[in-house]
Amino acid sequence: MEHSRDIADVPGRPSAAGWVSRVNFDPPLIAVSLSRDHHTSRGIDENGTFSLCFPGRNLVEKTDYCGLVSGKDVDKSGVFTTYMGDTGTAPMIEECRFCLELRVNNTMELPGDNVYVGEIVSAFADETMLVKGSPDVKKMDLFFLTMPDNNYWVLGEKIGDAYSVGDALIDK
Numbered sequence: 001m002e003h004s005r006d007i008a009d010v011p012g013r014p015s016a017a018g019w020v021s022r023v024n025f026d027p028p029l030i031a032v033s034l035s036r037d038h039h040t041s042r043g044i045d046e047n048g049t050f051s052l053c054f055p056g057r058n059l060v061e062k063t064d065y066c067g068l069v070s071g072k073d074v075d076k077s078g079v080f081t082t083y084m085g086d087t088g089t090a091p092m093i094e095e096c097r098f099c100l101e102l103r104v105n106n107t108m109e110l111p112g113d114n115v116y117v118g119e120i121v122s123a124f125a126d127e128t129m130l131v132k133g134s135p136d137v138k139k140m141d142l143f144f145l146t147m148p149d150n151n152y153w154v155l156g157e158k159i160g161d162a163y164s165v166g167d168a169l170i171d172k
């Protein structure tokens with residue numbers, strides 16, 4: 001017998017999120033700020049898990065599309081191929097060369113948005129993108145969003161070594 005499902009119950013629909021940041025060193029926690037109205041927020045609230053998948057420039061159009069339409073209205077499950085990780089409820093995107101699977105550690109309710117703080121459960125990387133076991137940002141060819149101009153960019157030139165380029169100014 002076929003069971004009809006409300007479109008909002010189709011799992012594994014991706015969304016675009018630019019407001020993402022690491023927020024704790026140990027354990028490694030990552031926060032993402034999402035409007036409470038988003039379909040994605042509903043899924044995170046229900047499952048207590050989510051994934052963050054970092055798209056390369058070849059996925060800019062599909063990523064933007066996922067940020068233009070809501071899973072409440074459109075079935076986005078066919079945009080990418082997904083696979084499950086350890087939690088079984090946070091689908092990862094096959095086409096993304098680097099994905100993190102997270103379990104919600106904390107949820108901060110702001111006036112319109114929820115800040116979901118997630119603890120990394122697993123990390124998945126295309127092995128060809130790794131250098132000495134770590135993801136290489138140049139190889140991943142990621143793109144970035146800037147606001148308020150609303151543009152996408154790829155990585156520019158390296159301008160210094162973090163945590164050491166400022167050494168010269170210490171004790172001066």
Ligand SMILES: Cc1cc2nc3c(=O)[nH]c(=O)nc-3n(C[C@H](O)[C@H](O)[C@H](O)COP(=O)(O)O)c2cc1C
Pocket residue numbers: 013014015016017018019020033034035037038039040041063064066067068069070071072113145
């Ligand atoms: C590049 C881009 C970045 C976005 N970043 C965020 C974000 O950080 N937080 C947020 O609440 N919405 C963000 N959005 C808007 C949501 O992705 C958009 O409202 C989407 O339709 C929500 O889909 P959902 O209802 O299926 O979750 C972004 C959209 C784009 C195009």
